[in-house]
Amino acid sequence: MAALNIESARVVATSKGALWVDTIQRSTCNSCSSRAGCGQYTLNKLQPHRQSHLKVPIDPSLEGRFVVGDFVKIGVPQGLVLKFALVVYILPLMAMIAGALLADNHFGTDLAAGVGGVVGLVAGFLGVRLYSNAASVKKDSHPVLIITEAEKNCFIPAENVELLN
Numbered sequence: 001m002a003a004l005n006i007e008s009a010r011v012v013a014t015s016k017g018a019l020w021v022d023t024i025q026r027s028t029c030n031s032c033s034s035r036a037g038c039g040q041y042t043l044n045k046l047q048p049h050r051q052s053h054l055k056v057p058i059d060p061s062l063e064g065r066f067v068v069g070d071f072v073k074i075g076v077p078q079g080l081v082l083k084f085a086l087v088v089y090i091l092p093l094m095a096m097i098a099g100a101l102l103a104d105n106h107f108g109t110d111l112a113a114g115v116g117g118v119v120g121l122v123a124g125f126l127g128v129r130l131y132s133n134a135a136s137v138k139k140d141s142h143p144v145l146i147i148t149e150a151e152k153n154c155f156i157p158a159e160n161v162e163l164l165n
Contacts, residue, residue, distance in 0.1 A: 007075075
């Protein structure tokens with residue numbers, strides 16, 4: 001198995017063979033100097049309490065061991081987030097450019113280039129959907145549950161912590 005990035009998550013639901021978790025986002029937007037041009041900063045401003053729901057497959061022997069509200073550690077294969085980000089952002093963009101260039105070369109008008117760009121963009125989004133569906137059946141493209149008894153439920157949410165001088 002590839003190296004894993006370890007993240008904390010809270011169980012929000014359980015189902016047969018899986019846990020649904022919310023990842024705990026670590027916002028660095030207050031310390032970053034490029035907030036003005038950052039898309040993530042803008043999304044966080046629009047949805048300040050946005051959380052990511054992930055489905056984490058678990059072994060059937062672990063069913064019933066976790067309840068809603070438990071904090072768990074999950075492992076995400078290194079490079080997986082980068083790979084998916086490239087596919088989600090670059091594929092539609094490249095398809096849009098290719099569609100616009102092909103239509104412009106074939107028909108030679110701005111209208112054709114615009115229509116070709118829109119068709120390419122839609123094709124790129126369909127390509128992302130197909131890639132996502134294909135990746136969803138691969139075992140190495142899912143987060144995994146990391147179990148250590150000492151770490152179960154040891155996470156303390158920041159809003160419940162008091163700092164004393």
